[in-house]
Amino acid sequence: MPSNVLKTAEVEKISHLEYFNIAVSVDCVIFGYENKELKVLLIESDLKEFSGLYSLLGDLVRPDEDLDAASYRVLKERTGLDDVFLQQVHTFGRVNRHPSGRVVSTAYYSLININNHKLSIDDSNLHWHSVNSIKKLAFDHKEILDTCLKLLRSQVMDYPVVYNLLPEKFSLRALQEVYEAILGVSLDRRNFRKKIALKNWLQELDELEDDVSHRPGKLHKFKPKVIKSLLSKIG
Amino acid sequence: MPSNVLKTAEVEKISHLEYFNIAVSVDCVIFGYENKELKVLLIESDLKEFSGLYSLLGDLVRPDEDLDAASYRVLKERTGLDDVFLQQVHTFGRVNRHPSGRVVSTAYYSLININNHKLSIDDSNLHWHSVNSIKKLAFDHKEILDTCLKLLRSQVMDYPVVYNLLPEKFSLRALQEVYEAILGVSLDRRNFRKKIALKNWLQELDELEDDVSHRPGKLHKFKPKVIKSLLSKIG
DNA sequence: GCAAAAGTGTTTCAGTTACACCCATGC
DNA sequence: GCATGGGTGTAACTGAAACACTTTTGC
Numbered sequence: 001m002p003s004n005v006l007k008t009a010e011v012e013k014i015s016h017l018e019y020f021n022i023a024v025s026v027d028c029v030i031f032g033y034e035n036k037e038l039k040v041l042l043i044e045s046d047l048k049e050f051s052g053l054y055s056l057l058g059d060l061v062r063p064d065e066d067l068d069a070a071s072y073r074v075l076k077e078r079t080g081l082d083d084v085f086l087q088q089v090h091t092f093g094r095v096n097r098h099p100s101g102r103v104v105s106t107a108y109y110s111l112i113n114i115n116n117h118k119l120s121i122d123d124s125n126l127h128w129h130s131v132n133s134i135k136k137l138a139f140d141h142k143e144i145l146d147t148c149l150k151l152l153r154s155q156v157m158d159y160p161v162v163y164n165l166l167p168e169k170f171s172l173r174a175l176q177e178v179y180e181a182i183l184g185v186s187l188d189r190r191n192f193r194k195k196i197a198l199k200n201w202l203q204e205l206d207e208l209e210d211d212v213s214h215r216p217g218k219l220h221k222f223k224p225k226v227i228k229s230l231l232s233k234i235g
Numbered sequence: 236m237p238s239n240v241l242k243t244a245e246v247e248k249i250s251h252l253e254y255f256n257i258a259v260s261v262d263c264v265i266f267g268y269e270n271k272e273l274k275v276l277l278i279e280s281d282l283k284e285f286s287g288l289y290s291l292l293g294d295l296v297r298p299d300e301d302l303d304a305a306s307y308r309v310l311k312e313r314t315g316l317d318d319v320f321l322q323q324v325h326t327f328g329r330v331n332r333h334p335s336g337r338v339v340s341t342a343y344y345s346l347i348n349i350n351n352h353k354l355s356i357d358d359s360n361l362h363w364h365s366v367n368s369i370k371k372l373a374f375d376h377k378e379i380l381d382t383c384l385k386l387l388r389s390q391v392m393d394y395p396v397v398y399n400l401l402p403e404k405f406s407l408r409a410l411q412e413v414y415e416a417i418l419g420v421s422l423d424r425r426n427f428r429k430k431i432a433l434k435n436w437l438q439e440l441d442e443l444e445d446d447v448s449h450r451p452g453k454l455h456k457f458k459p460k461v462i463k464s465l466l467s468k469i470g
Numbered sequence: 471g472c473a474a475a476a477g478t479g480t481t482t483c484a485g486t487t488a489c490a491c492c493c494a495t496g497c
Numbered sequence: 498g499c500a501t502g503g504g505t506g507t508a509a510c511t512g513a514a515a516c517a518c519t520t521t522t523g524c
Contacts, residue, residue, distance in 0.1 A: 021298050022257065022258065022259045022296060022298060023257065024257045024259060024328070024339050061257065061328070061339070063256050063257060063337055064330055065330065066328060066329050066330050067326060067327070067328020067329070067339055068328065070328075088325065088326065090323065091302060091323065091326040091341045092302075093259070093296070093301060093302020093303065093305075093341070094301050094302070095299055095300065095301050102298055104259050104296070104302055104339075104341075106326045106328070106339075171476090172476090172477095173475075173476080188514070188515075188516085189475095189476090189477090190477085190478070190479080190515095190516085191513070191514065191515085193477085193478085194479095194513095195512095195513090208522095212474085212475080212522085212523085213473085213474075213475095213522085213523050213524070214473075214474040214475045214476080214521085214522060214523065214524095215474075215475055215476050215477090215520075215521040215522040215523085216475090216476080216521085216522065216523095217475080217476055217477085218476085218477095406503090407503090407504095408502075408503080423487075423488075423489085424502095424503090424504090425488095425489085425504085425505070425506080426486075426487065426488085428504085428505085429486095430485095430486090433485095443495095447495085447496085447501085447502080448495080448496050448497070448500090448501075448502095449494085449495060449496065449497095449500075449501040449502045449503080450493070450494040450495045450496085450501075450502060450503050450504090451494085451495070451496095451502095451503080452502080452503055452504085453503085453504095
């Protein structure tokens with residue numbers, strides 16, 4: 001087509017109809033935390049091709065739904081949770097990655113509190129799996145998981161993304177254990193506390209732990225404005 | 236559907252046919268460098284809706300084409316260049332981002348040598364635009380450009396992505412000017428040289444600049460294995 | 471009183487920044 | 498000889514890492 005002839009969007013669409021033949025999905029890597037371990041929420045694959053394997057939670061994007069909105073919908077449908085931080089990570093588009101046909105999938109990660117959402121799973125065969133124990137998943141979901149974990153690890157010290165993994169009030173030790181589970185390393189207690197204090201994410205409360213058999217630590221919570229600014233910044 | 240009934244991929248596809256109604260495209264932010272300025276390759280929009288505006292180079296992904304391959308194809312078709320570093324950045328999926336219909340687009344950036352590809356543009360109304368001067372683009376392409384520039388800036392000191400912006404042999408001053416153009420700051424010469432030396436990306440040649448009216452600097456080139464490992468790592 | 475973790479500072483090290491002089495070349 | 502950039506080292510600073518003792522509580 002000569003470059004000086006403008007075409008309308010409608011004409012453009014008609015001339016490319018055959019291309020509107022790829023489905024777009026989102027896959028959510030939903031991390032949780034329990035027993036000092038990082039977990040991820042998986043579902044048994046309902047495809048014969050992947051019988052016995054687990055897969056991430058995903059769904060096709062609806063024609064009238066923003067891509068980001070689809071990831072929020074999946075999270076909401078599966079966990080009942082709303083207002084959660086969701087981070088787009090990468091888009092996976094190999095031709096044969098999905099046996100049902102051509103599906104390009106955008107991966108997101110989020111972190112939620114395992115206890116908060118227990119109420120909302122009534123139906124399903126969702127299970128939390130320890131991230132470290134996962135060797136194989138359906139589709140290319142292991143690769144997606146690895147990619148998301150890598151990004152999470154690189155962001156976790158710069159953004160307060162872990163705020164949802166703990167109850168509202170927590171001790172600094174509990175927070176440190178979360179970081180150790182995510183990063184897969186052990187951290188020095190004094191340096192950790194210094195670093196966290198510098199970030200100014202937390203407020204110290206006038207309450208102590210009350211369920212421990214040793215000297216109780218002070219409880220802390222994330223400052224609400226810190227969470228708000230996270231949700232608006234990289235949502 | 237009860238969770239204990241497995242379905243085949245074929246059944247799954249049939250039951251979701253209406254979803255195979257979203258097009259997937261790639262948009263390439265192709266950076267170049269000239270006159271100490273960072274440039275980006277744009278084309279006049281051929282859509283009436285965006286008459287007079289420029290847009291990034293993109294195309295719909297073909298049904299039998301990997302997503303990454305589509306971005307390589309666009310780059311090759313438009314510049315004749317092959318074997319270039321291409322970095323996936325983000326996927327943009329707002330419902331109304333494209334007037335032709337629902338198009339979800341994955342953005343990539345790359346950096347090429349403006350002089351190398353001059354030969355290959357015979358047809359078209361492609362133009363290099365100074366990145367700093369761009370205020371508005373067709374579609375959401377300004378947002379895409381900004382997102383890609385941000386990622387480029389965050390990667391440019393960690394990976395040798397700039398190798399293509401310069402001729403094969405270049406002086407350290409020329410390299411520094413590239414970094415200054417990308418980062419939008421001016422750098423200290425001694426510190427810059429120290430930092431680059433530490434990365435061990437370059438080999439010093441036994442040649443000097445010969446077209447300057449002052450003391451000529453030694454020429455350097457990127458080590459081939461550095462480029463190879465970049466192309467395989469985040470390609 | 472003992473087990474367990476809370477709380478807290480200093481020193482060392484590495485990496486980054488700031489900064490100035492002499493040198494080689496073209497004109 | 499002068500204008501232009503080439504080439505180089507050191508001191509100050511900042512952030513990260515290593516490291517140990519006293520305190521508080523439950524039992």
